[in-house]
Amino acid sequence: MPRGDGPLRSVRVFAPASVSNLGCGFDIFGLALERPGDEVVVRMAEGSGIVAVSVSGDGGRVPTDPERNAAALAVQGVLDRTGSEAGVGIEVRKGIPLASGLGGSAASAVAGAVAADALLGSGLDRTALLECAMIGERKGSGADHADNAAPSLAGGFVLVLPGRPPEMVALPTPGDLMVAIVHPAMEVETRRARTILGDTIPLEAGVEQWGNAAGLVAGLMRSDWDLIARCMRDAVAEPVRARLVPGFEQVRDSALAAGAVAAGLSGSGPTIFAICRGRKAAEAAALGMSGAFRDEVDVESDIVVSSVNPEGARILEWS
Numbered sequence: 001m002p003r004g005d006g007p008l009r010s011v012r013v014f015a016p017a018s019v020s021n022l023g024c025g026f027d028i029f030g031l032a033l034e035r036p037g038d039e040v041v042v043r044m045a046e047g048s049g050i051v052a053v054s055v056s057g058d059g060g061r062v063p064t065d066p067e068r069n070a071a072a073l074a075v076q077g078v079l080d081r082t083g084s085e086a087g088v089g090i091e092v093r094k095g096i097p098l099a100s101g102l103g104g105s106a107a108s109a110v111a112g113a114v115a116a117d118a119l120l121g122s123g124l125d126r127t128a129l130l131e132c133a134m135i136g137e138r139k140g141s142g143a144d145h146a147d148n149a150a151p152s153l154a155g156g157f158v159l160v161l162p163g164r165p166p167e168m169v170a171l172p173t174p175g176d177l178m179v180a181i182v183h184p185a186m187e188v189e190t191r192r193a194r195t196i197l198g199d200t201i202p203l204e205a206g207v208e209q210w211g212n213a214a215g216l217v218a219g220l221m222r223s224d225w226d227l228i229a230r231c232m233r234d235a236v237a238e239p240v241r242a243r244l245v246p247g248f249e250q251v252r253d254s255a256l257a258a259g260a261v262a263a264g265l266s267g268s269g270p271t272i273f274a275i276c277r278g279r280k281a282a283e284a285a286a287l288g289m290s291g292a293f294r295d296e297v298d299v300e301s302d303i304v305v306s307s308v309n310p311e312g313a314r315i316l317e318w319s
C-alpha cells in the first residue's frame with residue numbers, strides 16, 4: 001500500500017502464518033499461507049526505545065514484557081541495527097493460534113520488524129529484516145531457525161540456508177499446489193518438541209533425509225508431483241514428535257486417503273498440513289483430517305485451505 005505525504009506516525013503490517021519443515025526440510029524449508037496471520041502496529045511515542053507493548057487475540061497469554069515479546073524483540077533489533085533513538089509503542093493483534101506449529105511468534109516478529117523499518121524509514125534489506133525477526137523467534141523456541149520467519153517475510157516456498165546471515169532461496173511451486181491445514185484443539189511448545197529430538201541422528205536417517213530434501217527441490221523445480229510425493233517425508237523429527245500429537249498417524253493417513261500428495265506435521269505440530277493438487281482435493285483432505293481428529297481422538301479442529309502466499313508480509317496501513 002502506498003504511503004501518504006508527511007511524517008509517519010504509525011504503520012500496520014500483516015505477516016502470514018507458515019508451514020515449516022515440509023517433511024524432509026527440518027529448519028530449512030517453509031511456505032507462507034494466505035491466512036491466518038498476525039498484525040502489528042508500531043507507533044511513534046514520547047521517549048526513547050520501546051515504551052509500550054500491548055497484545056490482543058491471545059487470551060492474555062503472550063508476554064507484554066519487551067524482553068519476552070517476539071514482536072518487541074524484533075522491533076528492538078531494528079532500533080539497534082539502525083542506531084535509532086526513537087520512542088515507539090507496539091500493538092500486536094494475534095490471528096495465529098498459540099503453540100500451533102503455524103509460525104505464530106515468527107509472524108509477530110516479522111510484522112514487528114517490517115513495521116518498525118517502514119516507520120523509521122530505515123530501508124533495511126530482507127536479510128537484515130530476517131535477522132531482526134529471528135531475534136524475536138529465538139526467544140520462543142530457544143533455537144535459531146528461520147524456516148517460519150523467512151516465508152512469513154518473503155512469501156512463497158523458501159529454502160533458508162542456515163548460518164549468519166541466513167540465506168533465503170525462493171523455490172518454485174506447481175501452479176495448482178494447495179495446502180490443507182488442520183489445527184486441532186491442542187498445543188505443542190516448540191521448545192519441548194525440539195528438546196525431545198536430542199542432538200544426533202542415525203546415519204541411515206540422514207541419508208534418507210538429505211536424499212528427500214534434494215529430491216523435493218528437484219520435484220518442485222520440475223513440477224513433478226510423483227517426486228514431491230515420494231520426497232516430502234520426514235525421517236528425523238516427525239517420527240519422534242508424533243507422540244506429542246495423539247491421532248497423528250491416522251490423521252495424516254486420512255489426508256493421503258482423501259487424495260493428498262503428502263502430509264505431515266506443520267513445524268513442531270500439532271497442526272497437520274497436506275499438500276494437494278487443486279482446491280477440491282485440499283478441501284477433501286482438510287475435511288478428512290478434521291474428521292479423523294474427531295473420530296480417532298475426540299478432538300475438534302479448525303481447517304484452512306490456502307494457496308501459497310507469494311507476497312509474505314505486507315503493509316496494511318501508513319498514517
Ligand code: HSE
Nearest residue numbers: 020026027190267268
Ligand atoms: N523447524 C522448527 C521445528 C519449526 O521443527 O522445530 C518450529 O515450528
